[in-house]
Amino acid sequence: MTDLYMLLLKGISLGCLYALSAMGFVLLFKTGRIINLAHGQVMAMGAFIFLLLSALPGNTVIVAFLLTVLIGFFVLFVIERLFVRPLAPVNMKQGIFVSIGILLMLKGLMSFIPLPPAEQVSAGTSISSSGIIILVTGIFFVLIFLILSRRSSLGLYIRAVSDNRKAAISLGMPIKRLFTFSWAVAGTAALISGILMAAGSGLNASDLGTMESKIFPAVILGGLGSMRGAVLGGLLIGVLEVCAGGRLSGPLGDLFPYLILVMILIARPNGLFSDKIDLAGIKE
Amino acid sequence: MKRFHFYRCGSFKSSYREELGLFQTDPGRLCFFAGLFIVFGIIPFAGSSAVLRVVNMIGIYSIAAIGLNILTGYTGVISLGHSAVFGVGAYTAVILTNLFNAPFYVAVPAGGLVSAVAGIGFGLPAVRLMGFYLCFATLACQKIMEFIFTNWKGLTGGAAGISIAETGFSGIGFKSDMILYYIIFALLTVMALMAFNLMRSRFGRALCAIRDDRRVAEAMGIPAFRYKLLSFAVGSFYAGIAGALFSYFSLTISPGDFNVSFSVILIAMIIIGGMGSIPGSILGAVVVVLLKEASAFGDRILLDMFEMPFSVSSLYEFAAGLLIVMFIIFKPKGITGAWSDIRAAFRSWPFSQVFNNGFK
Numbered sequence: 288m289t290d291l292y293m294l295l296l297k298g299i300s301l302g303c304l305y306a307l308s309a310m311g312f313v314l315l316f317k318t319g320r321i322i323n324l325a326h327g328q329v330m331a332m333g334a335f336i337f338l339l340l341s342a343l344p345g346n347t348v349i350v351a352f353l354l355t356v357l358i359g360f361f362v363l364f365v366i367e368r369l370f371v372r373p374l375a376p377v378n379m380k381q382g383i384f385v386s387i388g389i390l391l392m393l394k395g396l397m398s399f400i401p402l403p404p405a406e407q408v409s410a411g412t413s414i415s416s417s418g419i420i421i422l423v424t425g426i427f428f429v430l431i432f433l434i435l436s437r438r439s440s441l442g443l444y445i446r447a448v449s450d451n452r453k454a455a456i457s458l459g460m461p462i463k464r465l466f467t468f469s470w471a472v473a474g475t476a477a478l479i480s481g482i483l484m485a486a487g488s489g490l491n492a493s494d495l496g497t498m499e500s501k502i503f504p505a506v507i508l509g510g511l512g513s514m515r516g517a518v519l520g521g522l523l524i525g526v527l528e529v530c531a532g533g534r535l536s537g538p539l540g541d542l543f544p545y546l547i548l549v550m551i552l553i554a555r556p557n558g559l560f561s562d563k564i565d566l567a568g569i570k571e
Numbered sequence: 572m573k574r575f576h577f578y579r580c581g582s583f584k585s586s587y588r589e590e591l592g593l594f595q596t597d598p599g600r601l602c603f604f605a606g607l608f609i610v611f612g613i614i615p616f617a618g619s620s621a622v623l624r625v626v627n628m629i630g631i632y633s634i635a636a637i638g639l640n641i642l643t644g645y646t647g648v649i650s651l652g653h654s655a656v657f658g659v660g661a662y663t664a665v666i667l668t669n670l671f672n673a674p675f676y677v678a679v680p681a682g683g684l685v686s687a688v689a690g691i692g693f694g695l696p697a698v699r700l701m702g703f704y705l706c707f708a709t710l711a712c713q714k715i716m717e718f719i720f721t722n723w724k725g726l727t728g729g730a731a732g733i734s735i736a737e738t739g740f741s742g743i744g745f746k747s748d749m750i751l752y753y754i755i756f757a758l759l760t761v762m763a764l765m766a767f768n769l770m771r772s773r774f775g776r777a778l779c780a781i782r783d784d785r786r787v788a789e790a791m792g793i794p795a796f797r798y799k800l801l802s803f804a805v806g807s808f809y810a811g812i813a814g815a816l817f818s819y820f821s822l823t824i825s826p827g828d829f830n831v832s833f834s835v836i837l838i839a840m841i842i843i844g845g846m847g848s849i850p851g852s853i854l855g856a857v858v859v860v861l862l863k864e865a866s867a868f869g870d871r872i873l874l875d876m877f878e879m880p881f882s883v884s885s886l887y888e889f890a891a892g893l894l895i896v897m898f899i900i901f902k903p904k905g906i907t908g909a910w911s912d913i914r915a916a917f918r919s920w921p922f923s924q925v926f927n928n929g930f931k
Contacts, residue, residue, distance in 0.1 A: 322703045370896050381899050383649055383703060384842060388895030391835045395889030500714060500831065503707055542718040548711040553696045556704050 294529055300418060302525020303425030307480040309505040309517035310432050311473030316511050317449035318469040321382050325390040326477055327499035333359050333481025335397050335495055341486075348486065355482050356475065362393075363474040367467065390499065397495065421483050428479060429518060436514050445469060449512060497541060501528075504544035508551050510558025519559060610756055615749050623748040624820075629853075629860045630755035631816050636840040636852035637766050638809025643838065644846030645770055646802040647782030649702075651834045652693050652709035655716035656807040658829030660686040660814025665733050665824060666726060675754075679815040686811020687804045689716075694803030698796055701785075713834060720826035733824065755816055759853075762809060767849045769805070778802055779847075832888060839891040842898050845905030854906050858894075863887050 312326045336358050340351040366389055436442040444465055448455045456462055484498075502521070509520025524544050532540020551558065614626060635657055642650045660682035667673040667681055697708035769775055777798050780788040785795050818824050836859060844855025866887035902909050 322706075324706075370900070373900050379702060380647070380649065381903060383706060384838070384899050385896050387651075387835050387838060388892045388899065391832065391839065391892030391895065392889050393892075394832055395885055395887070395892060398885040399889065496830070497714075500710055503710065507704070507707055538718065538722055542715065545711040545714040545718075548707065549696050549715070552700060552704060552708045552711070556700055 295526060296422065297418070298526030298529035299522060300422040300425060300525070301484075301529055302522035303422065303429050304480040304484050304521075305502055305505045305525050306429050306518040306521025307425065307432065308477045308502040309509060309521045310429070310436075310514055311476035312502060312506050313509075313511060313514055313517045314436070314445065314469045314476075315473045318445055319466050320379060320452075322379065322386065323473075324383060324386040325393060325499075326473070327502045328390045328393045329359070329363070329474055329477040330481035330484070330502065331495050331498040332362065332393055332397060333478035334485035334498065335481075337482040337485045339400065352482055352486075356478055359478040360471070360475065363471065363478075367470050371470065394499070421486060425480075425483055428476070432476060433514060433518065441465075441468065501544060504548040504551070507548055507556070507558055510560040513558070513560035516558055516560035607760070610760075611753070615752050620748055623752055625860060625864055627748060627752055627755055627820055629856050630752070630759050631813050631820060632837075632840065632856040632860060633759055633813075633853040634755075634762055634816070635810045635813035635837055636844070636856045637763060637849055638806040638813070639837050640841045640844075640846060640849065640852040641766060641770070641778070641809065642802055642806035644841055644848065644851075645775060645782060646778040646799060648698070648709075648799060648802065649706045649838075650693075650709045650803075650806070651706060651831060651838075652713035652716070653806070653810055653837050654829045654831070654833035655713040655720075656686045656690050656693065656810040657814040657817070657833070657837075658716065658720060658824070658826070659689045659807075660811030661818040661824045661829070662720065662726075662733075662814075663811070664815035664818045669733065675819065679758075679812060679819075682815030682818075683808045683812040686814065687808040690803040690807020690810070691800060693807070694800045698799035698803065710831070713831060717826055717830060720829065751816075751819060755820075758812065758816070762812065763849055763853065766809070770849070774798070774801070835895075836888070836891055839895045841905075842895050843905055845907030848905070848907045851905050851907040858906070859891060862890055862894075866890065 308326060308330050312323060315321050315323050315326070333355060336355045337351055340354055341348065370385060370389060436445070444455070444460050447458075448460060448462060448465060452462070481498075501524075505520040505524040506517060507520070508523060509516025509518070524547065527547065528540045528543050531543035532538070555561070615623065618626065635653065639650065639653045642648045642653070663682040663685040664675075664678040667678045668675075673681070693709060693712040697705045697712070700708060770778070777788070777793045780791065780793055781795050781798055789795050821828075840855035840859045841852055842855070843858050844853065845851025866885075869886075898905060904911075
């Protein structure tokens with residue numbers, strides 16, 4: 288029985304991290320109707336930089352964390368300036384292609400720098416003390432994100448923009464600044480979730496290669512355009528993945544989220560919290 | 572003496588058949604036949620064996636890119652699962668050769684057909700959906716196929732991959748690159764012409780209608796579901812044939828060859844070359860393969876001169892991604908789009924600006 292509890296805890300821990308990334312994805316979608324396929328790769332990049340930095344001698348965890356956020360933020364800034372800005376008014380399909388391009392660029396950068404062979408943490412079914420820290424930190428960030436999106440004025444603006452973009456513009460909301468802000472927040476959320484994932488469970492290089500699409504089942508399950516959906520979707524996918532895999536990244540655990548994705552797309556493509564989405568503005 | 576039309580200074584067509592013609596001008600026909608002559612007559616004898624390998628790769632990727640162009644350029648389906656279908660073709664060819672001693676002229680079409688079936692399988696959950704949901708569905712199917720490739724060890728040899736047996740080459744003995752070259756490019760010519768003809772037929776027009784506006788197409792009586800599924804089938808058939816040829820080219824295949832990165836690189840090929848254009852797929856394949864070779868070359872140079880542990884060849888992925896983004900931002904129609912813009916500018920000189928900007 289304790290095995291099941293352990294699995295559940297691990298699942299919730301992983302799920303929180305997925306939820307964090309998924310909320311970032313949903314935020315981007317709400318603000319700019321942008322499907323950022325590179326979002327998972329940003330998460331992988333956070334994990335990668337963190338692993339790289341912590342392998343260098345003389346780096347404590349906190350320092351590596353902060354440095355990773357800094358470097359990742361810089362990369363995101365460059366991407367936003369160079370690639371996202373010029374495309375702001377363009378249609379969704381070209382936006383998807385650009386995000387695919389950014390995905391490939393980040394992947395290429397990551398395989399360019401060789402990762403030092405990391406000591407693989409034994410992925411047993413017990414929770415170590417660091418695992419508890421990851422769980423708590425994950426829940427903390429998720430809650431902050433949720434509260435910000437519900438209570439703060441910025442969250443209100445973002446919800447307004449996602450409801451009706453033209454009305455928001457005519458009411459004088461600073462759309463461009465909002466979009467830059469949401470890009471920053473979403474990217475940082477993905478980075479942090481990647482770092483926590485790397486810190487908690489000892490990923491190896493092949494995990495990094497498959498990590499980039501793990502969040503999409505969570506996003507679709509929850510429903511695009513709903514923060515709560517992203518949280519719920521992330522938690523569900525995390526728990527299901529760990530339970531299916533037996534440990535953090537068994538092969539079956541890798542497969543399961545995608546099976547769920549296909550089933551969701553067949554049965555209820557709008558996701559769980561689908562009434563929040565305004566699909567009228569989306570051209571097929 | 573036949574009247575040659577060298578440039579379009581008016582419309583001299585007197586039948587629908589001429590209107591639909593493959594080449595609008597005679598230099599076009601001349602270039603085509605000259606190109607065929609160069610491809611079949613000159614390159615195999617002029618190039619060294621390394622050059623032949625590169626050109627073989629270009630041929631294989633072109634066929635796959637044409638398939639993806641049918642899916643994405645003509646039907647508007649952004650498919651991230653194309654490399655999985657490519658892999659299905661490759662594995663089918665290898666398995667048929669290893670288990671049943673099938674000769675290549677059975678294995679390659681079989682690879683195409685099995686891939687077409689797999690493509691329909693990919694399409695079934697996907698085509699009901701709109702734009703980006705469809706993209707996610709193809710991504711999910713790609714990952715599921717990757718899982719099957721890696722874990723169905725009895726059939727596919729697991730993560731280590733399998734190699735093609737000697738019997739695949741029997742009767743023709745084409746372990747040499749040259750004979751493989753002829754097979755690849757004969758197939759490429761036939762299939763490119765087939766695709767071009769398909770795309771200017773009723774089927775192709777239906778696909779373009781679906782891409783441009785699905786609801787209007789349905790209102791005009793084009794069943795989008797059926798045509799999208801068919802387009803998945805045709806595109807995957809091309810990918811499967813390319814995959815089967817790939818397994819003959821690279822004698823060992825493994826699941827790592829058919830990942831999401833490769834899917835994105837195929838998309839890069841059609842974006843660079845030009846979506847919605849068959850010669851564009853071939854051009855895009857040329858650019859990407861040359862990029863790959865250039866980065867491998869740079870790798871060797873760096874290793875020789877500076878002995879760096881960095882592998883420059885993975886910068887090829889970075890460069891391909893960068894090219895995707897650059898092309899979408901500046902030239903969304905790809906190289907073929909840029910080329911037809913240049914031709915239009917020449918044709919409408921001295922009023923080039925007007926026609927380039929579309930009567931703004």
